[in-house]
Amino acid sequence: MGLKNKTRAPKSLAAGRPPIIHQQKQKTISRKATKALINKHHLLEKRKQQAINNGDEKGEAVIDAEIKALGGLVRYQEASLQGQRHDRGGDSSRVLMQWLEPYLSSGKKAGNENEHERVSLRMLEVGALSTQNACSKSGYFDTIERIDLNSQGEGILQQDFMQRPLPADDSERFDIVSLSLVLNFVPEPKGRGEMLLRTTQFLHLPERYPGSSSPSSCFPSLFLVLPAPCVTNSRYLDEDKLQSIMASIGYQKTASKTTQRLVYYIWKKISACPEVVKPFPKKELRPGGFRNNFAVTLG
Structure with a gap:
């Protein structure tokens, strides 16, 4: 069954991409540290979203504390902007x-x-x-x-x-x-x-x-x-x-x-x-424990 392409209010992205906060001065972060921090932050955001989806308020609070311990969004901003030169491939x-x-x-x-x-x-x-x-x-x-x-x-x-x-x-x-x-x-x-x-x-x-x-x-x-x-x-x-x-x-x-x-x-x-x-459901194409779960679906 096809998906009707109707005009409707889509879900906000605010729960996905971490916001970036203004700073007076950006610190320099090494390439290795930049990659590690961004990857850790993304992992925590993914776990937080799973906790939200499961209604696990306690788990969400624990993950929020971990994010705060990493330096929160301020530290993430520094890594993201450094990553424009390194881990994100520079100016795409x-x-x-x-x-x-x-x-x-x-x-x-x-x-x-x-x-x-x-x-x-x-x-x-x-x-x-x-x-x-x-x-x-x-x-x-x-x-x-x-x-x-x-x-x-x-x-x-x-x-x-x-x-x-x-x-x-x-x-x-x-x-x-x-x-x-x-x-x-x-x-x-x-x-x-x-x-x-x-x-x-x-x-x-x-x-x-x-x-x-x-x-x-x-x-x-x-x-x-x-x-x-x-x-x-x-x-x-x-x-x-x-x-x-x-x-x-x-x-x-x-x-x-x-x-x-x-x-x-x-x-x-x-x-x-x-x-x-045409609908495109989430369907496994390549099995393996080392693979990630990124998917795009329609319908």
């Missing part, structure tokens, strides 16, 4: 711009004769931590809207993507949406599927763009970055299943890159999301 938008630049630069070099055909490019960056990343400095985007659960400063709107109002018309839609290390913070598989489904509503339809030879042929697209083990070492998700899920909501993979820590994708929206979406 550099990879995106490496993929987009050949298309965008060819349009720029075409000169004024094609200026009337130029599309004003708009980007929505979900989970933004900086206004000085590669996309921001590229000069190719007329508008970049940046949102995060807890804004890091001016230029980043404090907003939950799952609660963001849906676009009223094309002026509020985007050419590209970035989900860099955001989907993995959603606490439940169903919520991850809902997030991917929701991105389709913020992108223009493919008909807006010129033919395949145009510099803008890489749009509309979703830039997705995940920790590599979410795809390479999960019991419930592999590359084939991810492609099937994305295809079912109108996306086609146009670029990908896998490193030791991260997987990067560009998913081009090639059709409107169907009213009835």
Whole structure:
């Protein structure tokens, strides 16, 4: 039985991705310490969510105490920002711009004769931590809207993507949406599927763009970055299943890159999301005690 693609109020992400708190001065943390702290914090957050789901208030309180002993959210912020250089692979938008630049630069070099055909490019960056990343400095985007659960400063709107109002018309839609290390913070598989489904509503339809030879042929697209083990070492998700899920909501993979820590994708929206979406339940694909439980479900 298919899933009706109805407009409804999705679950908030606040229970998933830990918020980041402003600080006067950020301390330097070693790469090894950064990785250990982030991994420990994520493990505790996962256990806390399980306790909440089970109604275990005592267990939740014990885990809260462990998180506090680690330094709480303040210490997590320091590790997260350090991790932008180390454990999170640096500025992931550099990879995106490496993929987009050949298309965008060819349009720029075409000169004024094609200026009337130029599309004003708009980007929505979900989970933004900086206004000085590669996309921001590229000069190719007329508008970049940046949102995060807890804004890091001016230029980043404090907003939950799952609660963001849906676009009223094309002026509020985007050419590209970035989900860099955001989907993995959603606490439940169903919520991850809902997030991917929701991105389709913020992108223009493919008909807006010129033919395949145009510099803008890489749009509309979703830039997705995940920790590599979410795809390479999960019991419930592999590359084939991810492609099937994305295809079912109108996306086609146009670029990908896998490193030791991260997987990067560009998913081009090639059709409107169907009213009835094929269900994808949580199903074991690769058994093994050493694998993780990351999953994405629809329906």
